[in-house]
Amino acid sequence: MEHIWDFESVFTNWRLLLIGLGxxxxxxxxxLGIGLFLGLFIGAARYSKNRLLNVPASVFVEVFRNTPAxxxxxxxxxxFPIISPFRIDSFTAATLGxxxxxxxxxxxxxxxxxQSIHRGxxxxxxxxxxxxxxxxxxxxxxxAMRRMIPAFMNRAIELTKMTSLASVIAFGELVHQAKTxxxxxxxxxxxxxxxxxIFFIMIWPIAxxxxxxxxxxxxxx
Amino acid sequence: MTELxxxxxxxxxxxxxxxxxxIDLTVEKGETVVILGSSGSGKSTLxxxxxxxxxxxxxxxxxxxxxxxTERSRASGxxxxxxxxxxxxxxxxxxxxxxxxxxxxxxMTAFGNxxxxxxxxxxxxxxxxEARAETYLSKVGLADKMHSYPAHLSGGQQQRVAIARALAxxxxxxLFDEATSALDPELVGEVLQTIRSLxxxxxxxxxxxxxxxxxxxxxxxxLFLSDGVILEQGAPDDVLVRPKxxxxxxxxxxxxxxxxxxxxxx
Ligand SMILES: Nc1ncnc2c1ncn2[C@@H]1O[C@H](COP(=O)(O)OP(=O)(O)OP(=O)(O)O)[C@@H](O)[C@H]1O
Ligand SMILES: [Mg+2]
Numbered sequence: 001m002e003h004i005w006d007f008e009s010v011f012t013n014w015r016l017l018l019i020g021l022g023x024x025x026x027x028x029x030x031x032l033g034i035g036l037f038l039g040l041f042i043g044a045a046r047y048s049k050n051r052l053l054n055v056p057a058s059v060f061v062e063v064f065r066n067t068p069a070x071x072x073x074x075x076x077x078x079x080f081p082i083i084s085p086f087r088i089d090s091f092t093a094a095t096l097g098x099x100x101x102x103x104x105x106x107x108x109x110x111x112x113x114x115q116s117i118h119r120g121x122x123x124x125x126x127x128x129x130x131x132x133x134x135x136x137x138x139x140x141x142x143x144a145m146r147r148m149i150p151a152f153m154n155r156a157i158e159l160t161k162m163t164s165l166a167s168v169i170a171f172g173e174l175v176h177q178a179k180t181x182x183x184x185x186x187x188x189x190x191x192x193x194x195x196x197x198i199f200f201i202m203i204w205p206i207a208x209x210x211x212x213x214x215x216x217x218x219x220x221x
Numbered sequence: 222m223t224e225l226x227x228x229x230x231x232x233x234x235x236x237x238x239x240x241x242x243x244i245d246l247t248v249e250k251g252e253t254v255v256i257l258g259s260s261g262s263g264k265s266t267l268x269x270x271x272x273x274x275x276x277x278x279x280x281x282x283x284x285x286x287x288x289x290x291t292e293r294s295r296a297s298g299x300x301x302x303x304x305x306x307x308x309x310x311x312x313x314x315x316x317x318x319x320x321x322x323x324x325x326x327x328x329m330t331a332f333g334n335x336x337x338x339x340x341x342x343x344x345x346x347x348x349x350x351e352a353r354a355e356t357y358l359s360k361v362g363l364a365d366k367m368h369s370y371p372a373h374l375s376g377g378q379q380q381r382v383a384i385a386r387a388l389a390x391x392x393x394x395x396l397f398d399e400a401t402s403a404l405d406p407e408l409v410g411e412v413l414q415t416i417r418s419l420x421x422x423x424x425x426x427x428x429x430x431x432x433x434x435x436x437x438x439x440x441x442x443x444l445f446l447s448d449g450v451i452l453e454q455g456a457p458d459d460v461l462v463r464p465k466x467x468x469x470x471x472x473x474x475x476x477x478x479x480x481x482x483x484x485x486x487x
Contacts, residue, residue, distance in 0.1 A: 123274065123320065126313065127320075127387075128314070128342055128386070129311070129315075129342040130342055138341050143326075143327065146328075
């Protein structure tokens, strides 16, 4: 079948794409922020000796790591509003699903990063008279963070890709906008090609940076 | 003389493993006590109980005349003590510890390492922390390496930074756990000399070492630890030259064969 390429029809809708790009970035940035923040506490809770903390934290992590992100988003959009008194729009549902998902994965990155720090560092900090929080903040986290950065960047890449799942609950991110454009213009080939390229241009530089960082880190250790 | 450290019937078990079995020890202010013993005899555990890196199973420890913790019971000689973490944190801040593997903070310069305790633990004003860092780095002969990161220092230099880091807390007692065991032989001397100068200045110290020559020249008292008990203790001449116990003799003979060159350092 002969296809006549018509990218013109995509670019005349650049406003829609731009809004979509903005929403994609917004969703990714918000979820990454929340995920990084919550993940630290969930990770700490999961490895605390207190069962009231570590059991719920473990359940949380396992549930979010072992169910599809798509199901999580749909659950917050379609199921959660029924059992909660809140009204939930598509952005909120997507944010809930993706930031909790990210928090679960980040908590594991924190754990691995912290466990990679030699015991002697805890000991030296403790022997100086530091409290647990001080040991963590001044000695362990600054070292562990450096090692965690590549993993967090990979998480950011995954998250950026996962934002496209929010199109199923009609959140106006890139893929949802593409759906709209291709319905109006009957040009799915061109529209989805352009959207794919936009994702690639956003993500590829991060992927290259991760590889560079990993190489640098491995050389320094 | 005043009693700086008093250990009374100290026991420490890890699960079923009894590591320390009734240690009694008194250390006067300004004394240098060297602890000898074969691997696994409990030397590190003893040191780590003194600054409560390990919590004693039973027994009483008093530092500068002040017993640590609250005594719960004293049944058949076993002294049970309750500890509050906040008190132990305070103790650790006044007892310096130097580790076999230095354990410097690799993300801080030598200067940063030495400033860290005064800054984070003592919460002194920045200027005073800097002054302390300069003072103590100069004291260990590393004024010119202040801005180097640990990775760019030799083992001997790293260990001296670690000593400065402990000294910057202006501790009343210093603990050294095999401070030179991880060093190349040619770097051992500089660290021993640093420790020696502290002894000469009257710092109270507990030192675990395998450097017998150093022990002989620096110790005011030598302990020989075996299977969690102090088998023998006394002046260096008594324990190192005229040991009474067969085990001590065997230990010294085993070490003398290849540790002899250390005797040249006095
Ligand atoms: N945290 C711990 N948990 C369980 N067992 C321990 C622990 N720390 C020490 N031990 C055990 O206690 C015993 C004494 O250990 P310790 O480190 O005090 O010996 P040491 O005299 O310092 O030996 P070395 O000369 O090898 O350093 C050993 O059998 C050791 O395995
Ligand atoms: Mg030891």
